[in-house]
Amino acid sequence: MPSVVGIGVLLPGMQRWVMPDVTALLAARLQAAFDRLSPGADPVLRPSDRADFQVNGALALAKQLGRPPRAIADAVVATAELSDMCERVEVSGPGFVNIVLSEEFLVQRVAEMATDPRLGIEAVPVPEVVVVDYSAPNVAKEMHVGHLRSTVIGDSLCRILGHLGHRVVRENHVGDWGTPFGMLIEHLNDLGEATAVHELSAGDLNSFYQAARRSFDADEVFRERSRRRVVLLQSGDPETLRLWRVLVDQSIAYFDEVYAKLGVLLTDDDIRGESFYNPLLPSVVEDLRAKGLLVEDEGARCVFPPGFTNRHGDPLPLIVQKSDEGYGYAATDLACIRDRVDRLGATRILYVVGSPQAQHLEMCFAVAKMAGWLREGVEAEHVSFGHILGSDHKMLRTRAGASTKLVDLLDEAVTRASSAMTERGRDEDLSEAERIAVARALGIGAVKYADLSNDRTRDYVFDWDRMLAFEGDTGPYLQYAHARIRSIFRRAAAGGTPPAEAGTVVDAEVPDSTAPVSLAAPQERALAVALLGYPAALGAAAKDAEPSKLCAYLYELSSAFTTFYEHCPVLRAPERATRESRLVLAGTTARVLREGLSLLGIEAPERM
RNA sequence: GCCCCCGUAGCUCAGUGGAUAGAGCACCGGCCUCCGGAGCCGGGAGCGCAGGUUCGAGUCCUGCCGGGGGCGCCA
Numbered sequence: 001m002p003s004v005v006g007i008g009v010l011l012p013g014m015q016r017w018v019m020p021d022v023t024a025l026l027a028a029r030l031q032a033a034f035d036r037l038s039p040g041a042d043p044v045l046r047p048s049d050r051a052d053f054q055v056n057g058a059l060a061l062a063k064q065l066g067r068p069p070r071a072i073a074d075a076v077v078a079t080a081e082l083s084d085m086c087e088r089v090e091v092s093g094p095g096f097v098n099i100v101l102s103e104e105f106l107v108q109r110v111a112e113m114a115t116d117p118r119l120g121i122e123a124v125p126v127p128e129v130v131v132v133d134y135s136a137p138n139v140a141k142e143m144h145v146g147h148l149r150s151t152v153i154g155d156s157l158c159r160i161l162g163h164l165g166h167r168v169v170r171e172n173h174v175g176d177w178g179t180p181f182g183m184l185i186e187h188l189n190d191l192g193e194a195t196a197v198h199e200l201s202a203g204d205l206n207s208f209y210q211a212a213r214r215s216f217d218a219d220e221v222f223r224e225r226s227r228r229r230v231v232l233l234q235s236g237d238p239e240t241l242r243l244w245r246v247l248v249d250q251s252i253a254y255f256d257e258v259y260a261k262l263g264v265l266l267t268d269d270d271i272r273g274e275s276f277y278n279p280l281l282p283s284v285v286e287d288l289r290a291k292g293l294l295v296e297d298e299g300a301r302c303v304f305p306p307g308f309t310n311r312h313g314d315p316l317p318l319i320v321q322k323s324d325e326g327y328g329y330a331a332t333d334l335a336c337i338r339d340r341v342d343r344l345g346a347t348r349i350l351y352v353v354g355s356p357q358a359q360h361l362e363m364c365f366a367v368a369k370m371a372g373w374l375r376e377g378v379e380a381e382h383v384s385f386g387h388i389l390g391s392d393h394k395m396l397r398t399r400a401g402a403s404t405k406l407v408d409l410l411d412e413a414v415t416r417a418s419s420a421m422t423e424r425g426r427d428e429d430l431s432e433a434e435r436i437a438v439a440r441a442l443g444i445g446a447v448k449y450a451d452l453s454n455d456r457t458r459d460y461v462f463d464w465d466r467m468l469a470f471e472g473d474t475g476p477y478l479q480y481a482h483a484r485i486r487s488i489f490r491r492a493a494a495g496g497t498p499p500a501e502a503g504t505v506v507d508a509e510v511p512d513s514t515a516p517v518s519l520a521a522p523q524e525r526a527l528a529v530a531l532l533g534y535p536a537a538l539g540a541a542a543k544d545a546e547p548s549k550l551c552a553y554l555y556e557l558s559s560a561f562t563t564f565y566e567h568c569p570v571l572r573a574p575e576r577a578t579r580e581s582r583l584v585l586a587g588t589t590a591r592v593l594r595e596g597l598s599l600l601g602i603e604a605p606e607r608m
Numbered sequence: 609g610c611c612c613c614c615g616u617a618g619c620u621c622a623g624u625g626g627a628u629a630g631a632g633c634a635c636c637g638g639c640c641u642c643c644g645g646a647g648c649c650g651g652g653a654g655c656g657c658a659g660g661u662u663c664g665a666g667u668c669c670u671g672c673c674g675g676g677g678g679c680g681c682c683a
Contacts, residue, residue: 063662180682308679310679328680459614548622555631559631
């Protein structure tokens with residue numbers, strides 16, 4: 001069964017009318033005004049540092065309409081229906097329109113958000129079927145840092161898209177087929193099944209693989225056995241398949257351990273390994289041949305999508321079937337696309353795959369379009385990402401030059417988080433069990449946030465001290481901001497005084513999220529505006545498949561909160577009404593932080 | 609050789625063609641009877657180089673320089 005995330009929001013009865021978010025609402029109003037001047041003209045609505053928003057569309061329209069930009073801006077201001085939202089709309093400079101939202105509007109929207117279980121996030125009206133291809137470890141091979149990015153980014157995208165109401169199908173394209181399995185199965189035989197299983201279940205996949213490799217390189221007899229074993233595997237020999245299954249199952253059990261440690265959604269049901277597509281490969285080749293796309297070249301069956309050339313400037317082939325009749329990975333990738341469109345009904349396919357494979361994927365997409373498998377209305381996107389670099393700005397490796405094992409990295413993160421807590425005396429009130437859980441949340445969260453908060457497409461420098469810092473744009477900082485707000489509510493629940501017994505956890509919710517909100521102080525207003533930006537930020541992250549946009553938003557929100565918190569006493573507010581209003585602001589901030597972090601796959605502890 | 613990505617402050621990074629290019633770290637100066645100071649307020653410092661398109665370019669185009677990646681039977 002394909003995995004489904006977030007389908008719940010589409011169930012009858014749960015679907016409810018939620019007002020469009022502030023940005024969308026404003027954009028719609030402005031669009032109507034611009035349409036009257038020039039149908040379809042882009043208002044160019046942008047956040048502004050000198051107002052809440054600015055509208056730049058008038059300048060672009062000036063030349064086209066042959067009118068001064070200020071006159072156009074004036075016309076927009078005169079005709080746009082903004083009076084219920086804004087307290088000031090004015091033309092400035094060469095023709096910008098500055099928009100300042102009214103306090104009444106902000107108050108009303110924050111109140112709606114505070115009482116909305118979905119925090120103002122509207123389920124998309126037309127859900128897509130989004131297939132997310134990510135993680136993709138190899139059977140009988142250790143997961144290393146190279147798998148971190150794909151797994152973490154893909155996980156977050158699944159969560160975000162699912163939360164927005166899309167039907168998400170997770171696909172873990174595990175490397176479980178191909179010529180190396182001849183060698184691996186023969187090595188398994190040589191070790192003896194029991195010994196091999198023991199070694200693999202201990203998670204020592206690398207030494208197993210490397211030993212197989214050594215035999216293959218050194219021993220001609222072993223090599224020949226391996227080749228014959230590949231043929232047996234391909235032909236479906238039951239005993240060979242059984243041994244193959246042993247390797248696969250042991251590896252999957254190991255992957256599950258890593259996924260559990262990492263805290264991602266992937267389950268065994270999401271595994272759609274290369275072996276799954278194996279039976280579909282002949283028809284891929286047949287269909288390409290029938291469509292006249294297949295070209296035999298040097299014995300290999302290829303498709304030459306236009307626009308791709310090799311080092312000599314000659315057309316570059318996508319090799320579908322090798323000269324030895326075996327299928328190349330391109331065939332699998334093509335079968336995969338077809339399967340996702342036909343069987344799963346995908347309307348959007350995300351490949352969370354490293355940037356080196358950009359050209360290969362482009363070629364696959366091009367061929368799939370030529371063959372009609374990727375039809376109109378189905379988007380295939382390469383969600384590309386860069387390398388993780390060490391402090392020397394080179395690919396992260398151990399001293400020995402091997403790529404770092406993912407489990408080692410994660411264990412070190414938790415260890416470092418644990419000592420950071422002790423150093424800062426943050427663990428004094430926590431029970432041992434809670435201390436361990438928090439250290440885990442902090443360490444894993446720090447690694448994930450460091451990865452997710454960068455522009456995917458770029459390489460980033462891996463730096464323990466920076467990612468685990470409790471200040472700056474880090475996971476722990478956001479978790480801290482959340483924990484600090486929760487602490488306010490524990491105090492509020494205890495009558496405004498600290499709990500009598502250290503270690504007592506009072507799980508307090510917002511006492512009254514329907515209390516009237518006032519935004520008299522500028523820091524209160526700024527926090528309200530930041531809160532209302534949540535839907536737009538989430539939408540942008542989903543549209544661009546870019547979790548860093550959600551990270552940037554959450555960091556801005558935290559900053560707005562700390563400024564607010566510094567200047568606006570909550571529990572010590574002089575008036576009861578002010579105190580309750582501020583509790584609503586703080587409580588809503590905590591909820592957005594917790595939900596936002598969870599959409600990144602990061603836990604938000606109550607205390608830390 | 610060809611193709612792709614990247615080059616923004618001392619460091620790590622944001623910047624969907626719009627006004628004076630923003631953060632964090634580090635540094636400097638203020639604020640502590642502080643609901644968690646892991647903070648708040650303020651400061652200095654930057655778009656690799658050269659052209660071009662545009663009313664407007666960090667953003668788009670061309671060339672160059674520098675870094676990374678890819679380029680036929682591995683995935």
